[in-house]
Amino acid sequence: MRNWVKPRKLGRVFDSSGGFILPNADLRAPHVSLVLAARLKQSKRYFAELVPDLVVEIKFQSDRLKPLREKISSFIELGAKVGILIDPDKRTITIYTPQAEPVVLRDGDMISIPQLLPGWEVGVTEL
Numbered sequence: 001m002r003n004w005v006k007p008r009k010l011g012r013v014f015d016s017s018g019g020f021i022l023p024n025a026d027l028r029a030p031h032v033s034l035v036l037a038a039r040l041k042q043s044k045r046y047f048a049e050l051v052p053d054l055v056v057e058i059k060f061q062s063d064r065l066k067p068l069r070e071k072i073s074s075f076i077e078l079g080a081k082v083g084i085l086i087d088p089d090k091r092t093i094t095i096y097t098p099q100a101e102p103v104v105l106r107d108g109d110m111i112s113i114p115q116l117l118p119g120w121e122v123g124v125t126e127l
Helices: 003-010 065-080
Strands: 011-014 032-036 054-058 082-087 092-097 100-106 111-114 121-123
Touching: 003 011, 065 082, 065 092, 100 111
Parallel strands: 054 082
Antiparallel strands: 011 032, 032 054, 082 092, 092 100, 111 121
16 A cells, blocks of 8 residues: 555555554554545654544454454544455455445455545455
C-alpha cells in the first residue's frame, strides 16, 4: 500500500508504531493505517491527534477475532472511513465501512478501496 500511496502523494501510511490520539482520548495503533494528504498537518506531539481514514488489523495466530473487530468498529465509530480485517487462518479479508454491512472477500477476489486509494487493487491471496 505504501508503494501506491507515496508516489501519488495521496497521504501517509503508518505501521503499528504510528499511534493516534483519538477524540475519546484513547491512544491506538492499528497494524497499518492511512491518513489522506488533505488531513495531514504538523503536530507538536509524537502521536497524531486524529482518526486515520483507513485502519488495517491483521489476525495473528494468538489473536482472537472479537477484539480485532471491536477495535476496527471503534475506529469506524470515531470517523475512520474504512476498516480492514485480514484473517490469514481463514484466508479472508473483511471490509468495514460506516454505511454498509461488512463485506467478506476470499481467495480469488480483489480488494480495492476507490474512495481512498483510486486505482489500487490487490488480490486477496497476495495479502
